[in-house]
Amino acid sequence: MHTLDAVDDLILAEAAVAEIPAPKTPAPDAPVLVLEAPAVAAELARRGRAVLHRSDLLADEAWLSPEDGPSLAGRPPADREDAVQPSVVDAWDDPRLADVRLVLLRLPANLNALDELAEAIAAHCHPEVRLVAGARVKHMTRGMNEVLAAHFADVRASLGVRKCRVLHAAAPLPGSRTTAPSWPRSARLAELDLTVVAYGATFAGTRLDLGTRLLVDRIAALRPASGTDRAVDLGCGSGILAAVLARNGWRVTGVDTSRAAVAATAATAAANGLAVPVRRADALADWPAADLDLVVCNPPFHVGTAKDSTPAFRMIRTAARALRPGGELWCVYNAHLPYLPTLRRDVGPAEIVVRDRSYLVTRSIRA
Ligand SMILES: C[S@@+](CC[C@H](N)C(=O)[O-])C[C@H]1O[C@@H](n2cnc3c(N)ncnc32)[C@H](O)[C@@H]1O
Incomplete structure (x- = not known):
């Protein structure tokens, strides 16, 4: 409203x-x-x-x-x-x-x-x-x-x-109509051997966010088993997590509520020769139940200029519904945020996989 x-x-x-x-x-x-x-x-x-x-x-x-x-x-x-x-x-x-x-x-x-x-x-x-x-x-x-x-x-x-x-x-200004648009922009992330494409409003632009880096280090080791390869990068931003999963054989979809994010994820995938379908949607509210093997998520903790965990809780709740039993939700978030009890209640058993001074990565298994 x-x-x-x-x-x-x-x-x-x-x-x-x-x-x-x-x-x-x-x-x-x-x-x-x-x-x-x-x-x-x-x-x-x-x-x-x-x-x-x-x-x-x-x-x-x-x-x-x-x-x-x-x-x-x-x-x-x-x-x-x-x-x-x-x-x-x-x-x-x-x-x-x-x-x-x-x-x-x-x-x-x-x-x-x-x-x-x-x-x-x-x-x-x-x-x-x-x-x-x-x-x-x-x-x-x-x-x-x-x-x-x-x-x-x-x-x-x-x-x-x-x-x-x-x-x-x-x-x-003169030239506005004839100059080629400067958006989207792209950059090479040497540490991931990946080209990242971003629009103006895409989270972190073409950079690798520190939380994303901590999560990407962990999910880069995940490999799909045959028949259990359906994944979603929830809140996909520029699509770095989706691209890394796609490169490792996951059938991954990028989901984000932001125009700038879904367009960037599609462009990042294309720039790296990867197939990543995208959906502009509010979390996984409309995703079929018990369908996914893996969800990775670096949830927002702001809405506009205000701190607000409502979208993060919605992402966790809807991811729990979309995962099949035994499917996994990997999240990264600011270490001070109280998401672990929610993950355990809504998804299932959860453990902290790694933490640094600012962020922690959790792995939850759908009960
Ligand atoms: C912290 S950014 C992470 C982006 C990217 N995954 C990364 O790690 O660089 C959070 C993303 O969640 C998206 N988001 C916020 N609320 C959402 C919602 N209700 N449904 C889907 N995506 C949402 C934002 O647009 C943003 O792209």
Whole structure:
């Protein structure tokens, strides 16, 4: 359920101001592109605007979709006859973007995620596009202005209102439309002999996270037995764990709720000549029960900017259901997090395989 908060209110108010010096080529029916802000997209649709939208997290997009079952309760009511269902933009070369003159964005904390969005807006939206990007002041950094200035000639900040602020950007830099996109990016991880591909919002980018390293060292030794080779990299990020398993003969699927993650995992697999199907999904909630032989997981402990173990517990619970009896769940997480009792309760017998100063790796066997 999404409701308008102070950031959304300010984005909407500043957007109205941004539209006042009307574009040189007025286009009242042109769609507004709303990024990472489902409540804003719903509000504009309710006001009768044509809305294109896109968010990294599946739940944010699904909330606006007519097919979405469980979260329909919070969806924008069709309380106006002219309310139009917002429509998802799946690819940056979607031709509908060429008509977009207004983009509204909740600023992601990750500057690479912002860079990819700013680059795509400058390259694919109308040349008169205006961007209104907001956040709480405590989550904003100078780096955000610099990232926007790498793609737009005019960048300025609004006054603060209720501890929020927006950045206005306009006038895409010359060359924005003709320069090849800089995302996704790839790098060679020599220690794993692997090419890693990442989009802006992919966890850890093209780097090897310290927790991932501790887990990958252990799972690299796991070999499938004949007939028990079905694996999932749950919360696959850039797909490093999935790629290592695939290389060792596992039939592994990458699952993640993030657009940037599933696209990166598919690209990492392709860059290494591996077959790794991907699914954008909320944990393993929809996976068939008792189907998997192995799940590996480096769960998140943040949701946005807030510490939150809810997704980790959901990943553990749904993995337990998807594993066959005797199947294994390998996890890595911050040593201070209290996941071991949950692993033992939801999955079965669990042991700590290795720990360092920050992380521990556990192996749980499905009872
Ligand atoms: C700590 S990162 C690990 C990424 C990668 N496995 C690695 O080790 O580099 C956690 C990942 O879990 C994903 N995630 C968070 N909540 C999720 C959920 N409910 N279902 C699936 N994936 C989720 C995030 O998008 C992120 O890619």
